[in-house]
Amino acid sequence: MTISYVTNFVVFSSVSCGRGNAGQTNYGLSNSVMERICEIRKKQGLPALAVQWGAVGDVGLVAEVRDEDVQRDIGGTLLQKISSCLLTLDKFLKQEAPIVSSIVVAEKTANSFGSGVIVNAVAEIMGIKDLKTVSQQLSLAELGMDSMTAVEIKQTLEREFEVFLTAEDFRNLTFAKLYALTIQCNDVASKTSITSDSEVSASLKVLLRNFGEEKFANEPILHMPTLVSNGDKSIEPIHKDVLIMLPGLEGCAAALESLCRKLKIKVCMLQLGTEHKNENCEQMVDRLYESAMLCLRPGSKIWLLGYSFGSLLVLELAARLECQGYKGTIFCLDGSPNYLLSLINTMINTSDDVQIQNSIISNCIDLITPKITNNLIQKLGEMDKIDEKIEYILKMPSVANIYSKKFLIRMVQVCYDRLKVIINYNFDNIKKLQSSIILLRPKNAAIFVCDDNYGLNKFSECPVIVHFFNDNHISIVDNKDVADVINNVIAVHDQ
Known part of the structure; x- marks a missing residue:
């Protein structure tokens, strides 16, 4: 190592050392x-x-196995x-650094991968052939x-898709979140001009989150895993307090699962499910009331939480429960109702049912294939029936089935x-609640x-307590501080 008359001391290392490669740790x-010796x-x-x-x-080795005249992307x-x-x-x-690297970076062509590619790439790495099975x-x-x-x-996400996650985000990564990442990547990559219809479509993403698993979507009640409950109703003891939750527009529990896991109740x-068509607000609340009564003990304090669209229904449900002598706290x-109606009015011509329908279709499909284009929205506008529009989209090769x-x-x-229900909500028939x-x-x-x-002072005899968070409509669900506020309110009551 110390021979002084050597002009150059050069060793050939590999990018597998600098960047890592599965199966090549040794x-x-x-x-x-070798690199440490050079240093x-x-x-x-x-x-x-x-x-x-x-x-x-x-x-x-690579030259020996590759096809002739084919430029491989490795x-x-x-x-x-x-x-x-x-x-x-x-x-x-001619330079002084002891360790250098030389690679030819392939041109990134994000759109060539097709929608859902992040999910497909991760599934392939994990050896999952059918995403419906997990x-x-x-x-x-x-x-x-x-x-x-x-x-x-992690390396695939960073190299191929320029997706960089924190250690905590990576530990909590799910296929549902990978679909969301795909949507974000395509939104950033898209450079096309946007028509008024597609602006509506994009805006509705605020209200539609996650369908969860199809097999659970129509269960009227799901017992969620929390810090004090494993979610298995068949073996759980009767708890003193129960928090009844209502999800967002899609009516499925999946979007609120991360919040539930942080709660001490x-x-x-x-769930609203998908089996009940043409329901108005009263009919939805009728179903929710029947389910809620199965979860409550007679005379117990009620704890209710409604997220997004669920906040409208939770107020109506609370009014129905108060008629039966229940009282408590509503999160x-x-x-x-005011917030939701304002949100809808800013993004949709509420008198145009076709625009509303096409926007919902676009966003529902957007959750499984983030390749909603202006041409696709225009094509949907030429069709009359919902099933015809869905069938057309499902035949697209980019749709994750x-x-x-x-x-x-x-x-x-x-x-x-x-x-x-949001558009037709009757603000003239509000009954003020005794619950906070x-x-x-x-x-x-x-x-x-x-x-x-958000105009909630019209719905309660008690002053409305407001907590602010540095989040948006989507990220607020995952914020631990939100769970801490809920836990603290319940703990103070128990004391």
Whole structure:
């Protein structure tokens, strides 16, 4: 290591050392040892250079196995020709850094991957052939992701899709969140002009979150996993308090699952499902009331929470329960009738049923294939029937086939019904509640609302308590501080 008459001391390392590669830990470690030797020599004033080469096209293993005249994309890089390597080496010898790297980065063509590609790439790494066979809400670790697979997934997300996640986000990563990431990536990549219809379509993303698993969508009551409950109603003891939750426009529990897991109370989620068409507000509340009575003990204090669209229904449900002698606390999670109506009026011509219907279809499909284009929206406008529109979209090669046609048709229909409930809400027939209302909302609302309390003071005899968070309508559900507020309110009552 200390021979002084050596002019150049050069070792060939690999990008597998600098960036890692699944199945090559020993190879990467041995190259790393060589690089450390070069660093030591450099500190001693001796010549030293380690070059991390990528895949070389003219010689070596890759050259032997590749098809002739085919330029392969390996981990986001292309094969580097020997002539290029020699020119690059000449430049490296004229600089002072002990460790350098040489790769040919492949051009990123995000749109060429097709929608749902992030999900497909991760599923392929994990060896999952059919996404319908796994839960969209379980974390990748729960689905079998080990440490080596995690490294490969993380590198794939960063190299191929330029998606960078924090350690906590990566630990909690699910296929449902991967679908959301795909939507975000396509939104950023899209450079096309947007028509008024597509603006409406994009805006409705605020109200539609996550359908969850189709097989659970029509369960009227789901017992959610929390910090004090495992979610299995068959083996749980009777709890003193129960928090009854109502989800957003899609009527499914999945979007609120992360919040439930942070709560110190048993949670019963009342789902609206997809089987009841043409329902008005009163009919929806009738069903919810029947389910709620199955979760409550006679004379117990009621704890209710409604998120987004669910905040409208939770107020009506509370009024119905108060008629039976129940009283308690209502949490409105970024929602109220005034807020929802203002939001709808800013994005939709509420007198145009066709526009409302096409917007819902676009957003429902957007949750499974984020490739909603102006041409597609225009094509939908030329069709009359919902099932015809859904069938047309499902035939698109880019659609991730995780929900049945029947389910999607029903989901579009019931979401349309629920939007009409917002539009037709009767503000002249408000009965003030005896229960207290607590509003949990972002500091900056999605739309302008005159009152900080979203107009909820009209619904209660008690002053409305408002908590502000540095979030938006979607991220507020995952904020631990929201769960802490709910837990603290319940704990104070118990004391």
